[in-house]
Amino acid sequence: MEPAASAAASGAASGASAAMPEAFADPQYLAAVVDLLGAIGYGQLSAFERLAEDAAMAPSIADKVAVATLAAREVNNVTRLRERLGELGADPDEAMAPFKAPLEAFHAHTKPRDWWEGLVKAFVGDALATDFYREIAAFLDVDTRELIIDTLRDTGHAEFVVDRVTTAIAADPRLGGRLALWGRRLMGEALTQAQRVAAERDALVALLSGGVDRPGMDLAAVGRMFARLTERHAQRMADLGLDS
Template sequence: MTDAKADATEDRPEIGTGVVDLLGVLAYGELSAFDRLAEDARTAPTLSGRVALASMAAAEMGHYGLLERYLAERGVSVEEAMRPFMRHIDAFQESTAPRTWLESLVKAYVVDNLAADLYRELAEVLDEEPRELVTTVLADTGHSAFAQREVAAAIENDAPVRDRLALWSRRLLGEALTQAQYVVAESDGLAELIVAGTGDLSGIAALFRKLQKQHTKRMQALGLG
């Protein structure tokens, strides 16, 4: 490390385990979202759909870069910050591989919004700078509106497709909440953020009930309630 880089790092305050863990799980989530969207773009039934998802994938990598830079400036390797969360996120992705274009859209819609709900709640107790970073990274890349349009058009006059996607969304919710609970349970840093925000670990159950309610509202808006 050069003297200039060393001085820049020394000027930055140290960050706690909770912040490192939250930014680490966010970074791996962004990297996984890029992989998923890039793959979905290749299977898009229209050129406009391919362009839309490719653009969203690029935005996810932009968010990843913000997290990597923030951590590096504070002497933290993004790879090390992500490592504890890879197993559970990879397991979720493998167990919920979509079979169709519409299943891909619903999966991204469900998972991205659930993750955003959870991480925004955890970020509430952070200092202003990392909280604003989390808010920026969780900004919608346009996927929600795109998924709503595509799914709404597909299910408008097709009850079997609507019912199949509704079942798929419920499965995704169950799998996502299970993996999220594993992630929180195995991360002292994330557990500390929940305790800081709710007062004790009993707040975890209340938080996940809140996530389920928000999910239900979104599914109703999507026409899959």
């Protein structure tokens, strides 16, 4: 068991609230939830950092304000996830730490060259991660599932990006070809990263596999999940006026 998960199991055993869902009596389940909240928490912290960088590239003051506002919402979500980790007896920093390297590697491989690539990355890349975590959330207790879905809820970012990108492509159709290639690259990198994270975290693999009293996913179901992720990506690219 990972250090953060061990700390969570210990803390939960010694002082868990009576209202805590019964599922948390299973150390393996607790470890999986800690891993998942840690991954989402670091992902949203990273999203805040990238949105701040995007704001610096924004072509207008209105765009800077819009993106900065979205960034501020990410910080609020990180705070809520860290508070939940603390309630589970986990150290939030330790829970988030294992996801720092893989997420930073993904961002290093997909560094946008300009404002437009930054917008598409935020829309497409973050949405792929959101879809992946929502799929996993289906296997969780109600309270954890609702927290994850709420913190991953779109707060107007999609509408903002679609408006800006489609308007820009209408003015310069050549931009569409470049952004379509960029979107396909993001898809490949994001799926590779999602598969890597799922495979390297034993607790998450166990969660997806199910248990005696919990449903799970066999290989065919996992394949269908990634097919759904691909279909949603294609729809988002279409929303942007881009080929997937």
